[in-house]
Amino acid sequence: MFHPDDSALTPIVDALRLARPVLWTRPDGDAATAAPGAHFLMDQVLSAQERLARFAPLLGDLFPELAESGGVIESPLLAADAMQAALGLPPEAGRLWIKADHALPVAGSIKARGGIHEVLEFAESLALGAGLLQAGDDYRKLAEPKARAYFGRYQVAVGSTGNLGLSIGVIASALGFRAAVHMSADAKAWKKARLRARGVEVVEHAGDYEKAVAAGRAQVEADPCGYFVDDERSASLFLGYAAAALHLRGQLGRADIRVDAEHPLFVYLPCGVGGAPGGIAFGLTQLYGPHVHCFFAEPVQSPCFMLRMMAGCGQLPGVPMPPSVYDLGLTNLTDADGLAVPRASELAYAAVGAHLRGVYTVADDTLYADLARLHASEGLRIEPSAAAGFSGPGQLCGTDAGQAWLRARGLRAHLPRATHLAWTTGGLFVPDEEYDRFLSRGRSLAAGS
Numbered sequence: 216m217f218h219p220d221d222s223a224l225t226p227i228v229d230a231l232r233l234a235r236p237v238l239w240t241r242p243d244g245d246a247a248t249a250a251p252g253a254h255f256l257m258d259q260v261l262s263a264q265e266r267l268a269r270f271a272p273l274l275g276d277l278f279p280e281l282a283e284s285g286g287v288i289e290s291p292l293l294a295a296d297a298m299q300a301a302l303g304l305p306p307e308a309g310r311l312w313i314k315a316d317h318a319l320p321v322a323g324s325i326k327a328r329g330g331i332h333e334v335l336e337f338a339e340s341l342a343l344g345a346g347l348l349q350a351g352d353d354y355r356k357l358a359e360p361k362a363r364a365y366f367g368r369y370q371v372a373v374g375s376t377g378n379l380g381l382s383i384g385v386i387a388s389a390l391g392f393r394a395a396v397h398m399s400a401d402a403k404a405w406k407k408a409r410l411r412a413r414g415v416e417v418v419e420h421a422g423d424y425e426k427a428v429a430a431g432r433a434q435v436e437a438d439p440c441g442y443f444v445d446d447e448r449s450a451s452l453f454l455g456y457a458a459a460a461l462h463l464r465g466q467l468g469r470a471d472i473r474v475d476a477e478h479p480l481f482v483y484l485p486c487g488v489g490g491a492p493g494g495i496a497f498g499l500t501q502l503y504g505p506h507v508h509c510f511f512a513e514p515v516q517s518p519c520f521m522l523r524m525m526a527g528c529g530q531l532p533g534v535p536m537p538p539s540v541y542d543l544g545l546t547n548l549t550d551a552d553g554l555a556v557p558r559a560s561e562l563a564y565a566a567v568g569a570h571l572r573g574v575y576t577v578a579d580d581t582l583y584a585d586l587a588r589l590h591a592s593e594g595l596r597i598e599p600s601a602a603a604g605f606s607g608p609g610q611l612c613g614t615d616a617g618q619a620w621l622r623a624r625g626l627r628a629h630l631p632r633a634t635h636l637a638w639t640t641g642g643l644f645v646p647d648e649e650y651d652r653f654l655s656r657g658r659s660l661a662a663g664s
């Protein structure tokens with residue numbers, strides 16, 4: 216375990232080690248993270264969006280739930296005035312909205328964005344290479360037996376705590392690939408059952424998420440027709456997530472929500488390895504520049520991205536690089552299973568670290584309480600991971616650290632016209648029985664607070 220020297224025992228490091236909720240903001244002009252996110256370009260985000268559009272007719276045929284949207288996998292932008300009141304966020308602090316990825320069809324979580332994009336990109340390159348598809352073709356050709364038989368020679372595999380596996384497994388098997396999902400022992404039984412029902416092979420591994428990923432990667436590398444989706448290093452995943460920013464821009468426009476110097480947009484994104492929130496924050500920063508302020512949200516026992524950001528700013532002297540939550544004596548144990556990650560993705564950090572405004576942590580009890588508040592106020596049904604965004608406005612507007620940051624940035628005066636966007640990242644497929652347990656736990660906690 217990492218034993219920081221005394222100089223590292225700042226109040227934030229102290230709070231982190233004690234697993235207390237805390238907000239960290241990135242210091243201005245810090246050399247370590249001041250480099251622009253040079254790994255990706257907006258053109259690549261546009262390409263990802265175009266790829267999703269090319270596949271939409273095929274997806275509309277493969278998934279009945281997409282018939283209505285013409286194969287577009289998207290979620291609504293929802294005003295959340297009742298939730299805002301339930302959270303005690305005064306109207307002078309701005310207005311709360313929700314980007315409802317908990318309801319994303321096909322995968323039931325934000326993983327639909329990156330995971331499906333990556334499998335589609337792999338399928339597209341295979342089909343073009345094999346002459347099964349020409350540029351400009353109708354992609355519904357890929358549902359024909361010839362293409363499916365060809366895809367069936369390939370294995371698509373992933374290591375996952377659950378939601379990424381659901382997304383990859385479901386799309387890969389729908390296209391005709393052999394699909395394998397390597398899961399850690401703590402993955403939920405219903406997720407395994409859902410995958411097996413779709414013909415996906417579920418391989419269980421002892422140990423945490425990192426071990427499942429390593430075991431899965433080793434197995435696929437031994438298969439010449441194997442393709443491994445690497446949650447920590449995949450550009451395709453990242454770009455699939457980033458494409459969400461383009462769709463959100465349209466939704467903000469249609470809702471008459473302005474984003475400029477006088478109308479700041481604060482976005483609160485639940486973070487695991489950082490790929491999903493990183494891609495979205497990257498895309499939004501490309502579109503809105505300095506007027507969008509992205510914050511990541513992590514469980515108090517799994518603040519891997521916060522540690523990576525702090526280390527990058529020289530605030531964790533002596534910590535092994537890249538840092539893990541175990542180095543601080545934390546357990547990585549949380550009911551927010553989508554966020555239970557010990558170490559951040561270096562790809563996500565390199566791409567978005569310089570754009571991120573800050574990271575805050577949330578206690579599991581607060582996740583449950585906010586899950587219940589959201590059900591009572593807006594009638595929405597989310598999983599615990601997806602509730603992490605709702606602590607954001609309070610961390611920013613209701614703590615000394617948040618207020619100091621707002622003041623230093625000259626944002627205090629603009630708060631009444633600000634938009635706070637909580638990204639709800641999963642929940643659609645949580646079984647009723649399990650959701651009812653979440654809800655009753657959340658209700659007792661919300662009542663007590």
Ligand SMILES: *Cc1c(COP(=O)(O)O)cnc(C)c1O
Pocket residue numbers: 324325326378379485486487488489490491492493553554598600601640641642
């Ligand atoms: C995966 C996941 C996230 C975070 O995505 P990362 O790419 O791991 O940071 C957030 N919420 C839910 C529900 C997830 O499944």
